[in-house]
Amino acid sequence: MVLRLTGMQKRFGGVQALVKGDLEVCAGEVHLLLGENGAGKSTLVKIAAGMIRPDGGEIVWQGRRVLFRNPAEAQRAGIAMVHQESLLAQHLTVAENVWLGREPSNGWGVLRRGAIESATRRLIEEHGFPLRPEWRVDRLGPAGRQLVEICRAVAHQANLLIFDEPTSALSDRESSEVLRIVRDLKLRGLAVIYITHRMSELRAAGDRATVLRDGSTVFTAPMKEAGDDELIRHMAGREAEGVFTRTPLPPGKELLRVEGLSRRGVLEDINLSVRAGEIVGIAGLMGSGRTELCRALFGAEPAGAGRILVDGRPVQIDTPRKAVEAGIALAPEDRQSHGLAAGRPVGENITLPSIERFSPGGVIDLGRERAETNWIAGRLRLKASSLDQEAGRLSGGNQQKAVIAKWVMRGARVFLFDEPSRGIDIGAKREVFEMMDELARQGAAVLMVSSEMQELTGIADRILVMKDGRIAAELPRHASQEQILSAATMGGAV
Amino acid sequence: MLQRILPFLTLIALAAALALATPHFLTGMNLASLFRQTAVINIMALGVTLVIVAGGIDLSVGSMMALASLLGCMAMERGSGIAVGILAGVAAGAAFGLANGVIITRMKLNPFIVTLGALGIYRGLALMISGGVPVHGLPKEFSYLGEGAVAGVPFVLILLAACGCAVHFLLVRTRMGRYAFAIGSNPGAAFYAGIPVAFHTTAVYALCGLMTGLAGMVESSRLMTAQPTSGQGYELQAIAAVVIGGGSLRGGEGSAAGTLVGAMIMGLLSNGSDLLGISPYLQQAIIGAVIILAVFLDELRKRRMGEAR
Numbered sequence: 001m002v003l004r005l006t007g008m009q010k011r012f013g014g015v016q017a018l019v020k021g022d023l024e025v026c027a028g029e030v031h032l033l034l035g036e037n038g039a040g041k042s043t044l045v046k047i048a049a050g051m052i053r054p055d056g057g058e059i060v061w062q063g064r065r066v067l068f069r070n071p072a073e074a075q076r077a078g079i080a081m082v083h084q085e086s087l088l089a090q091h092l093t094v095a096e097n098v099w100l101g102r103e104p105s106n107g108w109g110v111l112r113r114g115a116i117e118s119a120t121r122r123l124i125e126e127h128g129f130p131l132r133p134e135w136r137v138d139r140l141g142p143a144g145r146q147l148v149e150i151c152r153a154v155a156h157q158a159n160l161l162i163f164d165e166p167t168s169a170l171s172d173r174e175s176s177e178v179l180r181i182v183r184d185l186k187l188r189g190l191a192v193i194y195i196t197h198r199m200s201e202l203r204a205a206g207d208r209a210t211v212l213r214d215g216s217t218v219f220t221a222p223m224k225e226a227g228d229d230e231l232i233r234h235m236a237g238r239e240a241e242g243v244f245t246r247t248p249l250p251p252g253k254e255l256l257r258v259e260g261l262s263r264r265g266v267l268e269d270i271n272l273s274v275r276a277g278e279i280v281g282i283a284g285l286m287g288s289g290r291t292e293l294c295r296a297l298f299g300a301e302p303a304g305a306g307r308i309l310v311d312g313r314p315v316q317i318d319t320p321r322k323a324v325e326a327g328i329a330l331a332p333e334d335r336q337s338h339g340l341a342a343g344r345p346v347g348e349n350i351t352l353p354s355i356e357r358f359s360p361g362g363v364i365d366l367g368r369e370r371a372e373t374n375w376i377a378g379r380l381r382l383k384a385s386s387l388d389q390e391a392g393r394l395s396g397g398n399q400q401k402a403v404i405a406k407w408v409m410r411g412a413r414v415f416l417f418d419e420p421s422r423g424i425d426i427g428a429k430r431e432v433f434e435m436m437d438e439l440a441r442q443g444a445a446v447l448m449v450s451s452e453m454q455e456l457t458g459i460a461d462r463i464l465v466m467k468d469g470r471i472a473a474e475l476p477r478h479a480s481q482e483q484i485l486s487a488a489t490m491g492g493a494v
Numbered sequence: 495m496l497q498r499i500l501p502f503l504t505l506i507a508l509a510a511a512l513a514l515a516t517p518h519f520l521t522g523m524n525l526a527s528l529f530r531q532t533a534v535i536n537i538m539a540l541g542v543t544l545v546i547v548a549g550g551i552d553l554s555v556g557s558m559m560a561l562a563s564l565l566g567c568m569a570m571e572r573g574s575g576i577a578v579g580i581l582a583g584v585a586a587g588a589a590f591g592l593a594n595g596v597i598i599t600r601m602k603l604n605p606f607i608v609t610l611g612a613l614g615i616y617r618g619l620a621l622m623i624s625g626g627v628p629v630h631g632l633p634k635e636f637s638y639l640g641e642g643a644v645a646g647v648p649f650v651l652i653l654l655a656a657c658g659c660a661v662h663f664l665l666v667r668t669r670m671g672r673y674a675f676a677i678g679s680n681p682g683a684a685f686y687a688g689i690p691v692a693f694h695t696t697a698v699y700a701l702c703g704l705m706t707g708l709a710g711m712v713e714s715s716r717l718m719t720a721q722p723t724s725g726q727g728y729e730l731q732a733i734a735a736v737v738i739g740g741g742s743l744r745g746g747e748g749s750a751a752g753t754l755v756g757a758m759i760m761g762l763l764s765n766g767s768d769l770l771g772i773s774p775y776l777q778q779a780i781i782g783a784v785i786i787l788a789v790f791l792d793e794l795r796k797r798r799m800g801e802a803r
Binding site for chain 1: 682685
């Protein structure tokens, strides 16, 4: 055992982030740290990495009791953290970043550039990183940056590497590259702590798992002995409710029709139709054009060719404004940058697209606005301390509800959901799906993009599989995950 | 909550301290001259508040004020009449603001750079059309705008209150204000909500220009002249007033009341220093320190809220 945390406590203002955090990590293992958002996972690992000072508890590192006062001390002791958002110097090269703060130099402080580059090249070759020492970091994607951070940790001779949701911003192929390197590090005898929300990664990477709930460690076991249901139950603190399964309706009239939609190099001859009361799923690998299809239908990146018909009428959609006017709504994948004005009150966010209704002549009728917002928030069971609360302070699930509320308020009839469950607790996911079902029951047409095949097979009435910008296959409700995957990778074959 | 009203408390404490420290502070004459002196920056700062709330910045307001007031006063000098002259100055300001907004949104350029360039352009134009010489010969009655009084209350104070109420109403009660906050807080979310972002961004710059033109006419009326070199450094004072009053240069935050309090704090500091015989050189340093302190306190509040998340 290299690291043992016992009874860690930490309080931020009025929030007790950690009540009793326990964690034991051995050399040569990948230890998964699981739990819902806010369970205290990040706080616990930040204590281990010297980024946060605990209020109580004991840290034993390599047999000695320690307390790291800052990240530098933890790094010197051999603990390194790979961050969710990369902390690299953007304008420097890979090699310069790897050696940042420990540059080999001659006695006069002059850097030995050649030495840095060749040392980095050796590391890269040894571990098979798809990088080159002279590349500038700002040209790399999120995956490349993460690899630079890993490379840096290895160069600093870390014995324990901590990954805080490393793959949340990565494509499937990039994720598997990161996972490959994680497994390689483990085989070299390093200890790894790995935080993730992606169920599919658990089995691929983990040897043991520890589950945190509400700031306390509630479960720890080897992955071989722990079932998915058991893990979910411990995370949520209740019996696993399974994935939401919807009972389809007899579909109504066609609300959305797309004919020959194309955008050079991204989308090719997309034809689809969604009826009122229908939920149509869109599957496909990262880069297959799923998100781009949503953005084209919403006018954020207009298509070059093709026709879009809403409720039987052709509409010209070249900006989101036109889409909104046509009754189309988008719940984007990235709520922080496209979905909500995080610093503004929830109420203002909900009425943003429909404020014209409350402001004939430009002056807002605040009373009527508040009354209608309250009504919608209540109907969607949106939990906020008040409608004046900043939208950014809501939980992921309630943020998604606020986005939905915004479009319900606008009276949208065609809903595009791009990865609706991303960044949302397991308990809240179900609620979001119930809400999508409810929208369909009230006569909306719903198009839903998701990477989680379980979600698609549980909710969608039929599934369109995209590959290379085309719709490669249409699968019925309850298609198997193997069918979806084979259509997404091989195409064709309905 | 305490920190949100901190600027107000500071203002009250500052006024109380000055009233205790010197008998010359709480006199009708001193207060009237204080309001007259600060009115120009105050009106300008109200306009800049709109721009900053919408996530922009306008560095050109100082020289824009000089150019706009020069145009208005030249019209009066040529016998246009007082009302037309004032309107001409205000309209010129609005047109320059509109130009800033159009360049920023159509050419998709950084507002800092565009208005930095505009700062030079407007100053240069002001010097050119005036030949570097101040405009004199303004009608006597024009002085009422800056120096007149209604039942003992300086007219500029009434004008300022009206402007403050208008900007407050605009920000809090109108669609345009709501959109300004949304655009400043997250332009991506505003665009995705179907808001015409470019139009409203441009409108905010035009309104800022309009208030800058008005501020310029007040300044000319007080001095009974239009100087091509007037308003130098006013842009920084206006921005400082917004920031001291709780506005954020990252956009999405700011209020009319906050800006007025911020501008008054700066006015009191300089008025108080005069009364107490503190060197005007030191005054500048004091005001600079207050700006840093105000932003620091605001950051503390945000950091604490961020950590509790």
